[in-house]
Amino acid sequence: MLPPLNSIVSRLRLKQLRLLVALSDHGSLIKAAEQVALTQPGASKALHEIESALGATLFVRTNRGLEPNEVGHVVIRYARLIQTDLAHLREEMIGILQGHGGRLSLGTIMGAVPLLTDALSRLLEKRQALSVEIVEDTSGHLLHLLDEGRLDLAICRTSISQRPHLYDSLDVRDEQLAVVANKSHPLAKEKNLVLSDLAGFRWVVYSANMPMRLLLEREFHEAGLRFPLYLLETTSAFTTLSLLQRNPTLVALLSTDVAQFCSRFGMTTVLPLELHSRSEPYQLVTRHGSVLSPVARLFIQELTQESSAKRDESAAPPAAQLT
Missing domain, CATH: 1.10.10.10 (Winged helix-like DNA-binding domain superfamily/Winged helix DNA-binding domain)
Structure with missing residues (x-):
């Protein structure tokens, strides 16, 4: 024993x-x-x-x-x-004693990566000596790392937890989703698509019971279509993009922020398909009652400013209406 x-x-x-x-x-x-x-x-x-x-x-x-x-x-x-x-402890103590720097451990789900990196970039302009660890994973694993004290905070969802009361959370961004594919996909030049047009293609999806997967299953169900059988399941953004690059017939569901980022650099294209379901918002999550470091509070300030600016942009009328 x-x-x-x-x-x-x-x-x-x-x-x-x-x-x-x-x-x-x-x-x-x-x-x-x-x-x-x-x-x-x-x-x-x-x-x-x-x-x-x-x-x-x-x-x-x-x-x-x-x-x-x-x-x-x-x-x-x-x-x-x-x-x-212990090495991280020493590093953070040095930053505090010198009045700058410090260490920050952040978690994020794939769709929130652009939101996190925008806020972090602004923080690094103010704290150039800051050391940062970023973990991209599923909400379930990020909450587990928060429980262990290995993350200061995470951008994820507490709804997947059986014990959401263990966390303090704040909605920071409504997630919008887009269907993406290789720029050479057979339907990439179409002006308008419905889900049945894509039912025969192979999908790259999240694992079962994860929010984006559940949303896609709901879309197929409400359209009266059978959910695709031969799936490629991954939680990795890089794997998803690599698969789309290697096979021009694949399609995938990504957050609109990630989809637009990839399209901007010519990695993928957003297919003209309107989804009717809405995903849960991203949340800024910390352990309930935890004492945050000064640099963690600064990051939260940058993140909430970023999410407020994004909400204002989405609520604003198109530029043509402002003239």
Whole structure:
């Protein structure tokens, strides 16, 4: 039986975790001991103390040296994460003490990438020494990273969570969706399309039960069409674009912001298909009750200004009506 968490925390030391990482890197107790400034007997004792504290054997001896077993690989992975977190801690402390810089960890779903990068670009003009980590993933995984404290905030949706009360959220942008394809797609030159025109083509889609996938399924259902059978499922924007580039018969559903960005650089074209369903808005999400750093609050300020400007643009009449 594994020891309780309090026992593990009270018995493990940072130098022991460094030894684990060194053992993984070198596979030799002698070389690992040299790296962390221990004698070989001291390293052997430290390894025994680690395994005793965790209640499990972590390494097996082979003719190539010490090799981590399955549990050992897990422990080493978390030892590396702890070292990385400490490096980030030091980096953020330096930024605070020097009165500039700092560190910011941001999460975003694919469709909100343009919104995030616009706000971040303005912030970097003001905080040039700022270090930033950006994670693009699904709302579910981003919320998981928020739970672990690995993100300061995320632009995603809390509706997919079974515990939305764990988060503070603010709607920042209504999402509009567009169907995109290769510029050489057989229907790229058409002036107007309906969903039945695209029912026979292969779609690149999000995984089942994700908001954009559910919206597309609803569109097919309301049009009285069978949802396509042979799908390419991915949550990666780059994979989606690569597939569209390589195969001119594929179609995909993207946020309008991403679709317009890709079209502007000649990567794809937006097909003239009007969707009747509306997606949920993006939300700015933080852990409920969390204390945000000054630089995180500055980013939120830039983001909310950006989303307000976008809403004003969409509400404004066309330029021809303003003259």
